[in-house]
Amino acid sequence: MPTGRAPEPAVLRLSIYLRCLRQAQAEGITTLSSAGIEKRTGITAGQVRKDLSHFGEFGKPGLGYSVDSLTARLIQIMNLNETHKVVIAGAGNLGAALAGYEGFRSGAFSLAAIFDNNLAKIGRRLWDLEIIDISEMPKFCKEANVEIGIITAPANAAQEIADTMAEGGIRAILNFSPTRILGQKGVVVRNVDLTKELEVLCFYLPASKPAGDA
Numbered sequence: 001m002p003t004g005r006a007p008e009p010a011v012l013r014l015s016i017y018l019r020c021l022r023q024a025q026a027e028g029i030t031t032l033s034s035a036g037i038e039k040r041t042g043i044t045a046g047q048v049r050k051d052l053s054h055f056g057e058f059g060k061p062g063l064g065y066s067v068d069s070l071t072a073r074l075i076q077i078m079n080l081n082e083t084h085k086v087v088i089a090g091a092g093n094l095g096a097a098l099a100g101y102e103g104f105r106s107g108a109f110s111l112a113a114i115f116d117n118n119l120a121k122i123g124r125r126l127w128d129l130e131i132i133d134i135s136e137m138p139k140f141c142k143e144a145n146v147e148i149g150i151i152t153a154p155a156n157a158a159q160e161i162a163d164t165m166a167e168g169g170i171r172a173i174l175n176f177s178p179t180r181i182l183g184q185k186g187v188v189v190r191n192v193d194l195t196k197e198l199e200v201l202c203f204y205l206p207a208s209k210p211a212g213d214a
Contacts, residue, residue, distance in 0.1 A: 006054035030068070034049050055073075082108070086149070089150070090153035090154075091114050098176075116133075141168030145169070147172060148172045149165040149170040159181045175190065
């Protein structure tokens with residue numbers, strides 16, 4: 001489990017709570033109850049209280065949570081109170097799209113470099129960065145103190161890239177390649193399978209009627 005203190009589903013919901021609280025701040029709301037969070041997120045009030053209890057005591061019975069205080073505490077719990085450097089391995093369509101993500105230009109994340117092994121791409125600029133030969137990734141990541149790596153390369157290269165990232169001192173990997181990769185000791189891996197998610201969505205779509213069916 002990522003925190004060593006709470007089950008992974010609770011950790012995953014922290015981001016939802018933080019987004020909810022930030023929206024409340026933008027609306028000028030100073031106090032929010034677990035029931036109020038339920039209305040905004042769809043997560044039951046009981047689940048909200050249970051999730052937060054893994055990280056300490058928050059709020060006051062009958063009064064709710066201080067929006068500013070809980071926001072600040074969640075930012076601290078999630079290690080978002082400092083900027084984390086990120087690199088992308090794979091300068092194809094998905095890598096290029098991710099490189100343009102505005103979240104890498106402000107806040108808790110900063111895109112430090114983009115790597116590829118395609119000689120036709122190396123040296124070209126992608127957004128505001130130059131594409132670097134992937135052979136230079138371990139050295140670059142060590143010198144720049146990069147903590148997070150994103151893999152958008154083909155499946156047959158993903159595991160080797162993950163191992164190379166670990167060699168460079170990267171401790172967290174987000175893998176978009178259509179294969180599951182294994183992290184080395186001390187490296188957290190999140191596998192994002194877009195095909196799987198789309199197939200799950202299709203399962204919930206209304207089935208089409210066979211041709212000629214009345």
